[in-house]
Amino acid sequence: MQRRMALRLLGGGVAALAARRPLWAAAAAATGPAAEHDYFVFIHAAGGWDVTLWADPRNERKGLVEPASTDNTDVAGLARWKGVALDGDTDTFAPLAASDSKLVLGPGIGALYDLRDRLTVINGLAMNTVSHPDGTMFSATGRHLAGGRAPASSIDVAIANELGADQLLPAVAIQFPSAFVGEHLDRRVIPLRVSSAATVAKSLSRSTAYLDTADRAAITAVLTDEASALAGRSVFPETYERIASQQRAQPRLIGGELEKAFTQKALQDAYPSFDYKSRSQSAGALSAAFALEAIRRNVVRSVGFALGGLDTHNQNYKQHARTLQELFGVIANLIAVLDATPHPTRTGRKLADHTHILVFSEFCRTPQINLSGGRDHYPNNSALVISPRFRGGLAFGKTDPEQLLPADAKTFADGPRPIAPPDLLATFLSAFGVPPAPYLRDGEVVPELLR
């Protein structure tokens, strides 16, 4: 009897240990392409973009669709707008199609059109929401909000948890909808959420009038020792261990070097090719410069930031195409710098070979123009991936011609249906050998998107 009891206890203990196996340990066992030298940039195009102006171009009146035209859009300054007659003296745009690409894009794509062979466009994403917060979280986490809160971790946190917990700043979120939800995630990847890139430098700034760097290092050492000692005495040591790990990062954070590198002026000086006086994306340009500097210094794994100004319900829709052009201009410049920057840890490689960009919005805008001259929220969407692991020059998914609503993209395991954000996120994770199931309740990998 005692032997049976002992075996039960042993079995229970082994099962408990297996159940408590942290996910970051499981990451090492994940099969797939190694991505420990890779970096990730997640961009939220905030406000809801008009996909008919770039990813899913429409230039005919059909069904509900009222295309962008000189009646509703200011075309001045649109580099890729080539007018064709719509009716009377009204012009619409000619879709951008090159002989060397299957992609057909709209004029809002701007400078990114030159990189069309590297773009993976996903159209007809079924959003099932027209709410800004809900659509944002659905795009970032693959789950709709539950009680106003994110019920799952966002894609940047999942990536950082699997591939970047050892980095000094595993996940930085500059107005990006990061969510850290769930047990057994490494607390070092709790996203550092800030309102602007300049806040990072301010947070790391320290006065030199009283205490100095050596004093702060001594203080941090005391706090780390105290947390470690408390972890050794605690029934639930995890929290103290995480505090110790976060304290351990402080000397590198507040040592002065990063503070100087991340000031607004330093970033602007280091990356002068961004348009910091852009009408709509000046803050976003600074965020992109921060991402580049943090990646170049190998202190981050994923950086998320927002590029905004797309919520155009009224006459401000006239500027929507221009805003898109500026938004994609930031991304095009980001890629250009990545192309020209050597990888910090892999000799002879460019950063662009190991940096992966996912761009999404919360939904798209209505195909019809409303009475105020703008477009409202619509439960369809598109997304953009620029990654060496994804097939470039590809548009996957579709919408119906008259309603601009998501149409069946392929036959998934549960039957024919449109692609949805969980599918895209699952595909993104799987591209780097990260099993999607622990992070995503829904979603199916779409191998057609991958190289």
Added chain:
Amino acid sequence: MRRAQPSASRAPQVALVSRPPPSRAANLRAVLAGAAWLCAACGPARVIAPSPPSPLPPHHEQAIDTTPKQRPRMMPPEVYLRAYMMWFGGLAPLDVQARARGKQLFDAWDDYLAALGLPDYRLDLPRQTQTNSLMLAVFGRLGEALCVRAVEHDLHSPKTPLDQRVVFAFDPVAAPTAAQFAERFDVLHRGFLGYPARLAPADRTARYHALFDDVAHRHKGKNPLTPDETGWAAVCTALIQHPETGLY
């Protein structure tokens, strides 16, 4: 058995005859008929062509448990902020900002709302539910600023009476011995952590004494504060960020 109701207006009356009970033969016939009907109903079963079971929809088990747990959690940032305001004299947030500013010790709350984990309604940023290393860095900056100001108020200015001191309610001694340090450290420990230092793990006082000595030794003759005052500022900074203050 029903009986006819008498009626004065209807004649002649017809008497109803009660029905005789069914005979045993009739009962037997009824039972046999029922049995025959049942036998007919229990004929050979209709053959249904077998078909493979339809596949179940795919099912994933989410390995990350998102259910709330009764376990120690990180404190929301408001708790830190309220504690800081209370410890340093019941300050209002703007008082904290005013007191901590100067000599680049701190600047404005607005710069740090999201970094501190607070919601920023101007940008529609939600609150953070977990601390992170950047948040610790910001609280570290704020804590250092408040501790330095408290040292200036309580210790550096000789005219502040003991009962008007905010944090350092003790008489400082130059280069305190272990016993002298422990007595004064206990005042801070009670104030910030809420219980006597002698109830803490045994090596805590010694660890903070070593910090005091280390900082004081490094700052001999090069600071707006005296070396001991700088040492107390460091002890204060290390105590208000103590891991025990981060749990509830």
